Amino acid sequence: xxxxxxxxxxxxxxxxxxxxxxxxxxxxxxxxxxxxxxxxxxxxxxxxxxxxxxxxxxxxxxxxxxxxxxxxxxxxxxxxxxxxxxxxxxxxxxxxxxxxxxxxxxxxxxxxxxxxxxxxxxxxxxxxxxxxxxxxxxxxxxxxxxxxxxxxxxxxxxxxxxxxxxxxxxxxxxxxxxxxxxxxxxxxxxxxxxxxxxxxxxxxxxxxxxxxxxxxxxxxxxxxxxxxxxxxxxxxxxxxxxxxxxxxxxxxxxxxxxxxxxxxxxxxxxxxxxxxxxxxxxxxxxxxxxxxxxxxxxxxxxxxxxxxxxxxxxxxxxxxxxxxxxxxxxxxxxxxxxxxxx
Amino acid sequence: xxxxxxxxxxxxxxxxxxxxxxxxxxxxxxxxxxxxxxxxxxxxxxxxxxxxxxxxxxxxxxxxxxxxxxxxxxxxxxxxxxxxxxxxxxxxxxxxxxxxxxxxxxxxxxxxxxxxxxxxxxxxxxxxxxxxxxxxxxxxxxxxxxxxxxxxxxxxxxxxxxxxxxxxxxxxxxxxxxxxxxxxxxxxxxxxxxxxxxxxxxxxxxxxxxxxxxxxxxxxxxxxxxxxxxxxxxxxxxxxxxxxxxxxxxxxxxxxxxxxxxxxxxxxxxxxxxxxxxxxxxxxxxxxxxxxxxxxxxxxxxxxxxxxxxxxxxxxxxxxxxxxxxxxxxxxxxxxxxxxxx
DNA sequence: ACTATTCTTGAGAGCGCTTCCAAGAAATGC
DNA sequence: GCATTTCTTGGAAGCGCTCTCAAGAATAGT
Numbered sequence: 001x002x003x004x005x006x007x008x009x010x011x012x013x014x015x016x017x018x019x020x021x022x023x024x025x026x027x028x029x030x031x032x033x034x035x036x037x038x039x040x041x042x043x044x045x046x047x048x049x050x051x052x053x054x055x056x057x058x059x060x061x062x063x064x065x066x067x068x069x070x071x072x073x074x075x076x077x078x079x080x081x082x083x084x085x086x087x088x089x090x091x092x093x094x095x096x097x098x099x100x101x102x103x104x105x106x107x108x109x110x111x112x113x114x115x116x117x118x119x120x121x122x123x124x125x126x127x128x129x130x131x132x133x134x135x136x137x138x139x140x141x142x143x144x145x146x147x148x149x150x151x152x153x154x155x156x157x158x159x160x161x162x163x164x165x166x167x168x169x170x171x172x173x174x175x176x177x178x179x180x181x182x183x184x185x186x187x188x189x190x191x192x193x194x195x196x197x198x199x200x201x202x203x204x205x206x207x208x209x210x211x212x213x214x215x216x217x218x219x220x221x222x223x224x225x226x227x228x229x230x231x232x233x234x235x236x237x238x239x240x241x242x243x244x245x246x247x248x249x250x251x252x253x254x255x256x257x258x259x260x261x262x263x264x265x266x267x268x269x270x271x272x273x274x275x276x277x278x279x280x281x282x283x284x285x286x287x288x289x290x291x292x293x294x295x296x297x298x299x300x301x302x303x304x305x306x307x308x309x310x311x312x313x314x315x316x317x318x319x320x321x322x323x324x325x326x327x328x329x330x331x332x333x334x335x336x337x338x339x340x341x342x
Numbered sequence: 343x344x345x346x347x348x349x350x351x352x353x354x355x356x357x358x359x360x361x362x363x364x365x366x367x368x369x370x371x372x373x374x375x376x377x378x379x380x381x382x383x384x385x386x387x388x389x390x391x392x393x394x395x396x397x398x399x400x401x402x403x404x405x406x407x408x409x410x411x412x413x414x415x416x417x418x419x420x421x422x423x424x425x426x427x428x429x430x431x432x433x434x435x436x437x438x439x440x441x442x443x444x445x446x447x448x449x450x451x452x453x454x455x456x457x458x459x460x461x462x463x464x465x466x467x468x469x470x471x472x473x474x475x476x477x478x479x480x481x482x483x484x485x486x487x488x489x490x491x492x493x494x495x496x497x498x499x500x501x502x503x504x505x506x507x508x509x510x511x512x513x514x515x516x517x518x519x520x521x522x523x524x525x526x527x528x529x530x531x532x533x534x535x536x537x538x539x540x541x542x543x544x545x546x547x548x549x550x551x552x553x554x555x556x557x558x559x560x561x562x563x564x565x566x567x568x569x570x571x572x573x574x575x576x577x578x579x580x581x582x583x584x585x586x587x588x589x590x591x592x593x594x595x596x597x598x599x600x601x602x603x604x605x606x607x608x609x610x611x612x613x614x615x616x617x618x619x620x621x622x623x624x625x626x627x628x629x630x631x632x633x634x635x636x637x638x639x640x641x642x643x644x645x646x647x648x649x650x651x652x653x654x655x656x657x658x659x660x661x662x663x664x665x666x667x668x669x670x671x672x673x674x675x676x677x678x679x680x681x682x683x684x
Numbered sequence: 685a686c687t688a689t690t691c692t693t694g695a696g697a698g699c700g701c702t703t704c705c706a707a708g709a710a711a712t713g714c
Numbered sequence: 715g716c717a718t719t720t721c722t723t724g725g726a727a728g729c730g731c732t733c734t735c736a737a738g739a740a741t742a743g744t
Contacts, residue, residue, distance in 0.1 A: 002460070004700055015724045020702060028722060050461035051402065052700035054393045056729050062441070062463075081423050088444040097458060098442040099404070102430040116439060118344070119392035120730095121404075226625075253625050260627075280622040283568075283595050285602075346730055357694045362732060370692060394730035398699050462700095 003044045012040035023048055054120075063091065063306055064117065064125040066101045068109060068134060077224075077250070078278055079295060083128060083150065086299030094307055101125075106135075113139055124306045126150060131192055148306045150298065152194040159309060159320040161301045165195050168291040168326030169202025169245065170209075172273045175289075175328055176243045177210050179336055181271060185218040185241035187232040187251050196224075199247040199275060215239070222251045229254025237262065243271035243334075249281040249290055256284060256333070267335030277329055286332035294324050345386045354382035365390055396462075405433065405648055406459065406467040408443045410451060410476055419592070420620055421637060425470060425492065428638030432645040440645075443467075448477075455481055466648045468492060473534055490648045492640065494536040501651060501662040503643045507537050510633040510668030511544025511587065512551075514615045517631075517670055518585045519552050521678055523613060527560040527583035529574040529593050538566075541589040541617060557581070564593045571596020579604065585613035585676075591623040591632055598626060598675070609677030619671055628674035636666050 005023075009016045014033060021029050022037040029037075040046075054060045065087065067080060084098070091098050101116060103109045113136065117125065124146035127136060133154055140147050141158075149160035176184050186203045189196025200219070207214055217239040222228035229251030236244065246252035252274030259266055266272050266286055274281055277292035301322055330336050347365075351358045356375060363371050364379040371379075382388075396402045407429065409422060426440070433440050443458060445451045455478065459467065466488040469478060475496055482489050483500075491502035518526050528545045531538025542561070549556055559581040564570035571593030578586065588594035594616030601608055608614050608628055616623055619634035643664055672678050 002462075005702095006700080016701085017703080017724060017726095018722085021723090024702080028720095030722065033722085047456065047460045049700050050463050051393055051396045052462075052729095053702075054729095055397055055700080055731090056702045058729085060393065060463075065442075078420075078423075081420075084442065085444065088442055089446060092445060092450055092454070095457065097463070100407075100426065100430060100440045100442055102427065103434060104431060108434055112434070114389065115437065118389045120344075120394075121392050121402075121439070280625040283622040283626050285627055347732095348730080358731085359694060359696095359733080360692085363693090366732080370690095372692065375692085391730050394699095395732075396699095397701090397730080398732045400699085 002049070003046045004049070005046075008037070008040050008044060008046050011044060012037045058120075059310075060097075060121055060123055061095065062097045062099050062122050063087075063303065064099045064101050064122040066125055066127045066129070066136065068103065068127075068129050068131070068136065077276075079276070080128070082295035083299035083302075086296030086301075087126065087303045088299075089296070090300040090303040094303070096123075096303070096307065098303075109136065117145060118143065124148070124310050126302045126306055131194075146306065146309045148302050148309065150302050152198065156321065159305055161298055161305060161322045161324070163293040163295070163298060163324050164326050165198035166202040166205065168275065168293070168328075169199040169247070170206045171202075171326070171328050172275065172289075172291050173203050173206035173245050174209065175330070175336070176245065176271060176273060176334065177206060177212075179243075179271065179334065181243040182212060183215075183218065183239075183241045184243045184245060185220070185236045185239060187220055187222045187229055187236070187244060187246040187255060189222065189224050189247040189251075191221055193224075196221075196247055203245055222247070222254075224248050224250060226250050226254035226257070230258040233258040241270065243273070245273050245275075247275050249274035249276045249278045249288055252288055252290070252333075253280060253284055256288075266333050267338065271335045272333040274333075282331065289331045289334035289336070290329050292327045292329050294326070298324055344391070345388045346391070347388075350379070350382050350386060350388050353386060354379045400462075401652075402439075402463055402465055403437065404439045404441050404464050405429075405645065406441045406443050406464040408467055408469045408471070408478060410445065410469075410471050410473070410478065419618075421618070422470070424637035425641040425644075428641030428643075429468065429645045430641075431638070432642040436645070436649055438465075438645070438649065451478065459487055460485065466490070466652050468644045468648055473536075488648065488651045490644050490651065492644050494540065498663065501647055503640055503647060503664045503666070505635040505637070505640060505666050506668050507540035508544040508547065510617065510635070510670075511541040511589070512548045513544075513668070513670050514617065514631075514633050515545050515548035515587050516551065517672070517678070518587065518613060518615060518676065519548060519554075521585075521613065521676065523585040524554060525557075525560065525581075525583045526585045526587060527562070527578045527581060529562055529564045529571060529578070529586060529588040529597060531564065531566050531589040531593075533563055535566075538563075538589055545587055564589070564596075566590050566592060568592050568596035568599070572600040575600040583612065585615070587615050587617075589617050591616035591618045591620045591630055594630055594632070594675075595622060595626055598630075608675050609680065613677045614675040616675075624673065631673045631676035631678070632671050634669045634671050636668070640666055 005016050005019050009019045019037055022034050088098055101112055103112050126148050128150040149158050152162050153160050173184060188200045204214060218241055220232040220235050222232040229246060233255035244255060246255055252272055256266060256272060259270060264270055274288045274290040277290045281288040281290050347358050347361050351361045360371060361379050364376050430440055443454055445454050468490050470492040491500050494504050495502050515526060530542045546556060560583055562574040562577050564574040571588060575597035586597060588597055594614055598608060598614060601612060606612055616630045616632035619632045623630040623632050
């Protein structure tokens with residue numbers, strides 16, 4: 001059994017209160033007493049019992065990361081691993097912990113909510129939900145559970161962190177425009193995901209900036225899968241695009257495979273740009289030009305924001321939304337390198 | 343503020359003890375009283391305060407997942423996401439939670455150990471460490487923290503779950519042997535990782551089964567990275583292999599790129615087999631023949647084993663090691679399909 | 685009908701910690 | 715030098731829950 005405060009106190013010849021003060025760095029303890037207490041602590045290998053402490057402080061230092069059902073299947077996509085890595089890094093720094101809350105069905109979501117989020121173990125929550133209208137958000141808002149949204153929430157007053165999907169897509173498409181392309185198609189993502197909406201908006205803005213009217217036959221929705229990308233490319237081909245902007249690398253790879261089957265060369269016949277910069281993007285031939293997102297930073301920022309929220313609800317501005325910039329990674333699939341590079 | 347047991351008791355006109363019994367499904371409560379208590383619970387939306395409960399039961403239902411330093415960088419590899427997915431699935435089923443413990447440096451590891459693993463928040467730990475001699479294992483054994491090892495621990499008496507790296511590698515190499523190859527090289531993994539050791543052992547066993555002496559010039563160690571794979575392939579080429587077994591897909595992809603640069607065709611000039619079946623394996627051209635591991639099951643099994651350990655240390659056999667089978671996925675890079683398929 | 689057994693219930697201690705309060709010690713002001 | 719303020723310390727309550735214990739109610743046994 002681990003030693004308790006009481007035993008440390010006895011060993012140091014002081015009261016429980018004094019030991020507690022030493023542990024918690026309260027100023028009003030005589031230096032020599034403080035030293036004696038530390039000695040006793042070291043001597044018996046005392047570690048504060050976090051559970052007992054939490055019972056009175058009402059803080060556990062545990063942050064939940066909620067990844068809803070629809071996304072669990074996408075878990076092989078490196079988004080979540082990178083997000084978690086960034087989040088844990090900041091957590092380690094700030095002496096907090098991350099608890100993983102994934103579920104595979106909506107019933108699990110409800111059960112999880114009641115059992116875990118309302119049981120006092122979790123100080124606050126990071127919600128990484130890509131879908132437009134997640135029910136969890138309303139529940140948490142109702143119950144006053146502090147949370148930060150990763151992505152773009154419906155209600156803009158909800159604290160959130162996001163990458164600049166609009167800007168990233170716009171940059172990608174403008175890159176193609178600058179290369180001379182005028183018939184640029186897009187394989188958009190699922191219409192109910194905000195990231196997909198925003199990337200489509202970026203596509204629109206780029207065309208608008210070049211005064212090119214939007215041609216509906218050049219816009220097809222995929223589902224962020226490789227097969228979806230192949231299918232979308234097939235439907236797009238009759239419209240005769242000279243370039244394609246895919247809202248995700250996975251779909252771009254699907255498109256690439258379809259084009260290869262169709263006997264078309266990338267980038268010579270059709271230029272291709274993706275989004276995400278997943279590892280596979282640089283494994284395919286030709287390597288994919290794509291938009292890289294600072295995902296670990298996003299995770300870290302989410303934690304930072306949440307901890308800020310927990311510490312000072314007073315200092316919290318009514319609206320808090322942070323958007324991180326993206327970066328265009330130019331490789332072979334867009335044709336820019338063969339045009340200028342050699 | 344959430345209601346407490348006391349308030350529910352008052353509402354139902356019974357004592358705190360009785361409400362506690364109802365909550366915990368103790369048998370000796372009159373049915374009508376039980377119903378009255380449930381009514382009160384629903385009425386005021388009572389949720390038990392898990393922290394308070396844990397203080398007395400000495401159980402939190404939280405399991406830690408430790409992924410040591412050396413691996414954090416490999417986090418883009420889909421191993422951990424899949425492991426976590428399998429683990430959370432079982433956790434949800436068994437009403438447990440997963441806490442993520444990653445660190446970026448050995449100092450963080452020590453700090454984490456003292457602060458998190460010994461503070462009473464965690465019932466048990468899943469250690470996913472690929473390196474041969476992790477210091478954490480000794481610490482946890484010393485302090486009596488229940489844990490399950492994912493991979494192959496040095497000390498075989500430690501409860502562990504693993505995939506059959508030896509068997510998987512052996513099957514892969516025997517597949518090449520059956521295709522007629524006799525000069526088979528291997529790009530092995532880092533010598534200090536058990537998975538790499540075991541895959542190399544599988545390579546050896548396959549050759550032995552075919553009575554082919556081991557040629558040291560056909561064995562080169564890589565570091566589980568793409569660049570490492572390229573470098574290894576370069577060093578291997580002078581030895582004149584007709585086939586290569588890479589201990590990871592990432593390295594196989596590196597090898598593939600080098601071969602392409604060298605003007606060699608896969609599988610016509612050199613056959614290639616990988617290990618892991620990462621998504622990129624089927625994105626490259628030609629698609630990689632590789633060994634698929636049941637990683638989500640591995641994660642689930644780790645949780646199951648750990649929970650078993652926690653419930654009944656009595657029933658625990660002195661040695662508990664579970665090894666899951668792997669599966670050879672035949673695609674184009676090994677040449678089997680062009681030989682038989684058409 | 686009376687005793688022996690089993691059910692049902694409430695009182696109360698206690699899990700390990702923080703924190704309020706009050707008392708005594710030390711420091712300060714005039 | 716004495717009253718007043720500030721430091722330092724210990725006592726004790728209490729966070730919300732579980733669980734033992736004992737008492738009273740209900741049931742069974744003869």
